[in-house]
Amino acid sequence: MSIRELSRATSAGVLLTLAAVSCTGNIGDAGRDASGPGWPSFGPTQAFQLRRLTVEQYEATVRTLLGVSTDGAPAIEPVSSVQGFPAIGASSAAVSAAGVAKFENAARYFAHAAFGPDGPRDALLPCTPSGPTDLQCFTLFVESFGARAFRRPLSSVEVAAYAGLASDVATTLNDIWGGLEAVTSAFLQSPYFVYMAEVGEPDPDNPGRYRYTAYEMASRLSYFLTNDMPDDALFAAAESGALLTQTGVQEQATRLLALPAARNAVRNFFSALLVLDGLPTMVRKAELFPQFTPTLAASMREETLLGFENLVFDSDGDYRRVYDQNTTFINAELAALYGVPAPSSDGFMQVTLPPSSHRVGLLGQAGVLAPRDHVDGTAPTRRGLFVLTRLLCQELPLAPPADLAIPPAPTGELTAKQALEQHSTNPVCASCHMETDPVGLSLEHFDAIGAYRDTDRGMAIDDTGSIDGTTYQGLEGLGAMLRDHPALGPCLIQSLYHVSVGHRSTQFDQPTFASMVEIFDESGSHIMPLLAGIVASDGFRYLPPPTN
Secondary structure, three states: OOHHHHHHHHHHHHHHHHHOOOOOOOOOOOOOOOOOOOOOOOEOOOOOOEEEOOHHHHHHHHHHHHOOOOOOOOOOOOOOOEOOEHHHHHHHOOOOHHHHHHHHHHHHHHHHHHHOOOOOHHHHOOOOOOOOOOHHHHHHHHHHHHHHHHOOOOOHHHHHHHHHHHHHHHHHHOOHHHHHHHHHHHHHHOHHHHEEEOOOEEOOOOOOOEEOOHHHHHHHHHHHHOOOOOOHHHHHHHHHOHHHOHHHHHHHHHHHHOOHHHHHHHHHHHHHHOOOOOHHHOOOOOOOOOOOOHHHHHHHHHHHHHHHHHHHHHOOOEHHHHHOOOEEEEOHHHHHHHOOOOOOOOOOEEEEOOHHHOOOOHHHOHHHHHHHOOOOOOOHHHHHHHHHHHHOOOOOOOOOOOOOOOOOOOOOOOOHHHHHOHHHHOHHHHHHHHHHHHHHHOOOOEOOOOOEOOEEOOEEOOOEEEEOOEEEEHHHHHHHHHHHOOOHHHHHHHHHHHHHHOOOOEHHHHHHHHHHHHHHHHOOOEHHHHHHHHHHOHHHHEEOOOOO
């Protein structure tokens, strides 16, 4: 039997079976009745029992587990995004038949990278095998490596099966490393590696209530706060039972949030929230935007992410002030775009923008404006849709079906506002565009690469905008509106909370969501206390009891 056949026999069939039933549900208690602007719609209570690792989490786990690079590796099947986040779609992500093959290819690639001649194989072994028949050493490897791969201790049956696989392959091939490569490939294809099992257990102190196990909590904490597998300290906390207490969870959360990986996780969250991931590959017509380069687009993304990294970890700032502050991070390339002096040193520097830059807040950053635009001009409707749906969590009507008659776009030299005026008179379009267009048009002083302009092709720009029927003027007015909007905080909490639990809120989550809004408001809209509050909450530590 080949390594490929052995690997398939031990895990691929199981993966398909579990992937097909990756989510179960039941109706439960409705929870506390509370809602408001920016709050989620609480669906029926469900017990989400399996959550697939996202591509980023899978690759980070492989790097940590094996000490190998993931650059150039075979791609695995991605998790579909929900509300813009793969982590939210994780609890309903099945694996297709083609996806199983992709996981197999990736697993074999990484196993060979680890145990091939150039891999870090010696560092991965807790013993020195005496030969291909050294079952004792294979068993020690399976116990130690398997517990980290599955993020929980293995049962005696699992240890015997995986150790037997390694021994059989090593004996057949007369190759110790071939046996270790085969069993590692099997581990990396197993559903216990690809998925986070979150089945829970009865809480002995609260009859009728279910809590996540200590090892399930270790994975929940680690993948939310660092986007990676648990480290040794977290495994030790799980083994001691500390993660079954709120205090133990809070202590580990404080430790994890001080790690560099937590900064990367926060950057990844805001990159997804603001749809920044496509910036490094964004294109613009050179004849229209001669300043634009791929390095400028990458700098745009870095400006925004450095700002949020600073907000959360360095200044512990007020999230609401992100929308009207005049400080940001720029390098020489962005300084030229913004028309301000370049930093005195290479790289990025935090600066205070002068009034002459015409910029304030998050929506004055080129990287937040440009991803919504066309290659040859601005897209006010898209900009407005982004503000209303991503920052305020407003639900807007769906776009009309393709077969409905839409009048042709007007011709001639028109400003964006004039071109979009037909939406207000066309009943097919008006229901959505009357909400999105006034917001996007208030940002028309910034072109499709986020550069300030006084006019649009020589014509005056009217940057009057409105949200919820309240009129404001331009970027500064929009920033003030967002800063004080009652939906701003709950909308951010909605995205963070959904990412933390891996699914949309249900009625079971409603009391927790209400408490998170309270924590956020009482902290002065600071994100660090919110992160700590989420992981210590009932919604994060408990789950609905299963039904028979």
